[in-house]
Amino acid sequence: MKLILISKSKRICIAYTKQNLQITQKEKYRLLDLELTIKPLDIEAGGKYIVVLNEAWSHQKGIYAGDRVQILKGKHKLIGIVDTSDTSIKPYEIGIFEEIETAYGFKAGEKVRIRRVEETTSPKLIKEKLDGKKLSFEEIQTIVKDIVTRRLSASEISAFAVSTYTRDWSMDEIADLTISMVETGEQLEWTKHPIANKHCLGGVPGNRTTLLVVPTIAAAGVAIPKTSSRAITSPAGTADTMEVFAKVEFRSNELQKIVNEINCCIAWGGAVDLAPADSAMIKVLNPLRLDPVPMTISSIMAKKKASGTTDLIIDIPYGKETKVPTKTEAKELSKKFEKIGRNLEINIKVLITEGSEPIGNGIGPILEARDVLKVLERREDRPKDLEEKSLKLCGELLKLIGKGDYKKAKEILESKQALEKFKEIIKAQKGNPKISVEDLQLARYTKEITATKSGKIKTINNFYITEIARRLGCPGLKDCGVFIHHHVGETVEKGQKLLTLHAKSKEELSETVSYLSNNEPIKIN
Amino acid sequence: MKLILISKSKRICIAYTKQNLQITQKEKYRLLDLELTIKPLDIEAGGKYIVVLNEAWSHQKGIYAGDRVQILKGKHKLIGIVDTSDTSIKPYEIGIFEEIETAYGFKAGEKVRIRRVEETTSPKLIKEKLDGKKLSFEEIQTIVKDIVTRRLSASEISAFAVSTYTRDWSMDEIADLTISMVETGEQLEWTKHPIANKHCLGGVPGNRTTLLVVPTIAAAGVAIPKTSSRAITSPAGTADTMEVFAKVEFRSNELQKIVNEINCCIAWGGAVDLAPADSAMIKVLNPLRLDPVPMTISSIMAKKKASGTTDLIIDIPYGKETKVPTKTEAKELSKKFEKIGRNLEINIKVLITEGSEPIGNGIGPILEARDVLKVLERREDRPKDLEEKSLKLCGELLKLIGKGDYKKAKEILESKQALEKFKEIIKAQKGNPKISVEDLQLARYTKEITATKSGKIKTINNFYITEIARRLGCPGLKDCGVFIHHHVGETVEKGQKLLTLHAKSKEELSETVSYLSNNEPIKIN
Known part of the structure; x- marks a missing residue:
């Protein structure tokens, strides 16, 4: 992890200095101090730092499988989780999993020291938060630092992350959490100024505005280095859709090169180490489908700040099946974003938009990619709602700057300047810039769902549409998904096409049709 | 895990049947179904079930390091966490860590199938609990079953465990949690009846009544198979102190043999698989020092029920530094224990005792072992408070039965019948029954702490005494600890001995003395 201090904000400067002091200030702990010889093992554990010690020998030293130890080598200091072995590792040897080898470049035969993990106050502070106490900046910083340096276990991180859902978090605490997340990760530096960015809160299928906003803003001469997520519970994330056109995994120095050249990028955020504490906390909240407001704000704003954003537009869609059910809640959330924006010295504008139905026609990576290209290529059958929403976001962002x-x-x-810019992005990200709508082939098995009566479309349920797309194989199968032929307010005749399903197999198709028979996504008046 | 149905309680019978149905009822999930060849790896991960797959091959199948997969072999069905390797494991091979080898006896070259982990509703149910919803028996049972079958991640278990602290739990829910914990683990069967048991809530240093109660009750002809814990945050657990005399790690069949022979045992509970869900949840709460009432009750009562207890005495010490600060809280807790006891068909009596100062004189495994032997051997210098408390517990337990x-x-x-029985226990648990107080040697470095003024002892702080013992090396170093010369209410002269510290090294001694200078454990009026 590289810590670059880029903000001119006094607060961050001070915080950063304190953090360094904390690292050098040796806490009291019972000493275990051993020199061991490295033996790289060819095993990967999904991001965890695992070390393997000789079983009998480590028991003598009071270390057991599952314990954590501090590993010191030159300027490196990391925390590893202990596995043990009674034959493949000898006493005074330390087996290291691939993650450590990759991150630190330790080599076979080199020496490291191991020590007991220093005691930390984080568990006590987490308990205080669970008790409903307000935490100070230094306290939140301690916890976040311990998350990033792997000093806290998955259970401890979970207890802390869940407290953002079960306990009140003041605006000060949210700001402190955000700043702590920024300063404990990588921070991107740019030679250009201003640095624009956008963010849409999730929950609305098909909302692929990024792929239109980024080329438009960049074509207007404003730098917009955008990193996006992959789908977690939705049929496709922006990174999944962009991946239809080009590579999306780049390291920060590669992104810098691309942005210097063409003013923008559309990359997967996961390949850059921005706000790693946020990723660790979100990982806990996702399986539980928890979306607490403090985390939503900290997560978005920390990543934006760390990516060097100076001017930001945020879109909060509200509606029954989105993350924000009502307009009132959207307004409250909007104020919080603005406040944290001021704290971080980010120029911010929040748009509150209607999000009660899907945007565009296609749901699924390739279907969404087709929608985007249709708009850029100015096709007759382009989704006008997606175009209109993107233009609105672009307009507000340009005004802000x-x-x-x-x-x-x-x-x-x-004038197709946006299309030209988009092709530049595809080229810079190692895709084929000559791609056109017709090149984007869909899965072969299809099924039309037609209107069972004539009338006006009253609602299209985001949740059911999402579920349908997932059942058809999204986001794993990029060419699957659902095409929505009409939007709310349009009039249809009985028998007219409402949806077209695209699937890789007959089973998935029939399974989805049976789901549809119990869960009607489109209501006609 | 062996599931033995022993309770005659209708509720448990019904629950058990439902559970079996649930296992056979196949839930919908996208199929991954592969036959792999086992390759045992000599690595232990601290209880986790780790499997290693070939990296490139598993990515093709959509499996990544950190994912969980279901492993099927004959009647066995378990969930493993995936690590990956690109050289030591070939495609269609599956490396297994020692934990799986030990638990299931899988051998090199044998075949297993792996499948995607079936979806479960547990994360949704945990979210509902976090939202403050009351969970039904079936819902709690689902979560507990998923904890035990390793279907939930550490983070998910943490969110659930912490909810016992941050959310209200009704008495029904506590009962349901307890029953679910019992039925998802091993249950001990005995040929004798009744089966007595005791439990003291923690927080009072030196409270080693078990080592006196068990031989006394057994000598009275009542079976009392006692399992105890090791120290977690205290200077010594009962199992740590018993280990001074004999082995404490026995499997359930070994315990059965011992109890059949001598009517009792004093073993470490960790070696028997009673209420494993409880252990998983407690493991999460311990580092955060959380002691929520629902967990305290479920944890104790589930282990007692699973160990076949029919008659139980519970000691709730109250006092500022114990788990229960006031007598009012102790009374409330007492009622809850009695209610859950009735639910589980356990004959129960709760004693509320004063716990504001340490019990006995020695704090630390060997010092406490000496206290116990002094009482059993009827020595003049035996700790009368420990004797009195143990007799009170024995009296109530005998009355209950x-x-x-x-x-x-x-x-x-x-009449030293208790001493004779204790020697039988030592012998049955493979220790030296000829042991006497003088054989129990203490660490060589000592330091006397004397009274700085004359007067009556007003308070002895449990917390500071615990901290002192831990600093001296307890419970890891069995011969270290602190000896308390006087109790509250006694009069001392200036210069008279208050404490004797025993340490393995001068450093630990001087470190503890410096701690003492800031944290006075004994206040004199």
């Missing part, structure tokens, strides 16, 4: 407005964004899109 | 009272217990102790 003082470099234009909605009209300018529309000119860029209509 | 209808086999005697305090007087009878006193006779057994004074």
Whole structure:
């Protein structure tokens, strides 16, 4: 982990200095201090730092499988989880899993020292938060630092992450959490200024505005280095859709090169080590489908700050099946984003948008990629709602920076400057820039769902649409998904197409059809 | 894990049947089904079930390091966490860590199938509990079953365990949690009846009544198979102190043999697989120093039920530094224990005792062992408070069963029948029954702490005494610890001995003395 201090904010500077002091200040602990010889093992454990010690020998020293030890080598200091072995590792040897080898470059035969993990106050502080106490900046910083240096176990991180759901978090605490997350990870530096960025809160299927906003803003001469997520519970994340066109995994120095060249990128955030504490906490909350407001704000804002953003537009779609059910809640959330934006010295504008139905027509990586290309290529059958929403976001972002407005964004899109920029992105990210809508082939098994009566479309349920796309194999199978033929407010005749399902196998198709028979996604009046 | 149905309680019978149905009822999930060849690896991961797959091959199948997979072999069905390797494991091979080899006896070259882990509703149910919802028996049972079958991650278990602290748990839910914990683990069967048991809530240093109660009750002709814990945050657990005399790690069949022979045992509970869900949850709560009432009750009562207890005495010491600060709280807790006891068909009596100062004189495994032997051997310098408390517990337990009272217990102790029984226990547990107080040697470095003024002892702080003993090396170093010369209410002269510290090294001694200078454990009026 590289710590680069880039913010001019006094607060971050001070915090950073304190952190260094904390590292050098030796806490009291019973000494275990042994020199061991490295033996790299060819095993990967999914990101965990595992070391293997000789079983009998380590028991003599009071170390057992599952314990954590501190590993010291030159300037490196890391915490490893102990596995033991009674034959493959000899006394005074330390087997290391691939993750440590990759991150630290330790080689066979080199020496490391191991020590007991220093005691930390984090578990006590987490208990205080569970008791409902307000934590100070230094306290939150201690916990976040311990998460990133792997001093806390998965259980401890979970207890802390869940407290953002079960306990009140003040705005000060949210700001402190965000700052702590920024400063304990990598921070991207850019030669350009301003650095624009956008973020849409999730929950609305098909909301692929990033792929239109980024080329439009970049074509307007503003740098917009965008990192996005992959799908977690949705049919496709922006990174999944972008992957239809080009590579999305780049390290920070590669991104810097791309952005210097073409003013923008559309990459997967997971390949860059921005706000790693956030990733560790989100990982805990996702399986439980918890989306606590303090984490939503800290998570988004920390990643934006760490990616060097100076000007940010945030889209909060509200609606029954989105993350934010009502307009009132959206407004409250909006104020919180603005406050944290001020704390982080990010120029911020929040848009509250209607999100009660899917945006665009295609749901699924390739279907969404087709929607985007149709807009950029100015096709007749392009999704007008996706275009309109993207232009609105572009207009507000340009206004925020003082470099234009909605009209300018529309000119860029209509004159196909955005298409040209998008092709530059594809090229820079090692894809085929000559790609067109027709090249994007869909899965072979299809099924049409038609209207059972004539009338006006009253609602399209985001949740059911998401479920349908997932059942068809999204996001793993990129060419599967569902095409929505009509939007809310449109009139259809009985027998007219409502949905087209695309699947890789007949089983998935029939399974989805049977799901549809119990869960009607489109209601007609 | 062996599931033996022993309770005659209708509720448990029904629950058990439902559980079996649940296992056979196949849930929907996208199929991954592969036959692999076992390759045992000589690595232990501290109880986790780790399997290693070929890296490139498993990525093709959509499996990544950190994922969990279901492993099927004959009647066995377990869940493993995936590590990957690109050289030591070939495609279609599956490396297994020692834990799986030990638990299931899988051998090199044998075949297993792996499948995707079936979806479970547990994460959704845990979220509902975090939302404050009351869970049903079936819902709690689902979560507990998923904990035991390793279907839930450490983070998910943590979120659930912490909910016992941050959310309200009704008495019904506590009962359901307890029953679910019992039925998902091993259950001990005995040929004798009744089966007596005791439990003291923690927080009071030196409270080693078990080593006196068990031989006394057994000498009275009542079976009392006692399993105890090791120290977690205290200077010594009962199992640590018993280990001074004999072995404490026995499997259930070994315990059965011992109890059949001598009516009792004093073993470490960790070696028997009673209520494994409890152990998994407690493991999460310990580092955070969380002691939520629902868990305290479920944890104790599940282990007692699973160990076949029919008659139980519970000691709740109250006092500022114990688990239960006030008498009012002790009374409330007492009622809850009695209610759950009725649910589980355990005959129960709760004693509320004063716990504001340490019991006995020695704190630390060998020092406590000496205290116990002094009482059994009827030495002049025996700790009278420890004796009195043990007799009180014995008296109440004998009364509960209808086999005697305090007087009878006193006779057994004074006539050294208890000593004889204790020697039988030592012998049965493979220790040296000829041991006497003088054989128990203490660490060589000592330091006397004397009274700085004359007067009556007003308080002895449990917390500081615990901290002192831990700093001296307890419970790891069995011969270290602190000897308390006087109890609250006694009068001392200036310069008279208050404490004697025993340490293995000068450093630990001087470190502890410096701690003492800031944290005065004994206050004199």
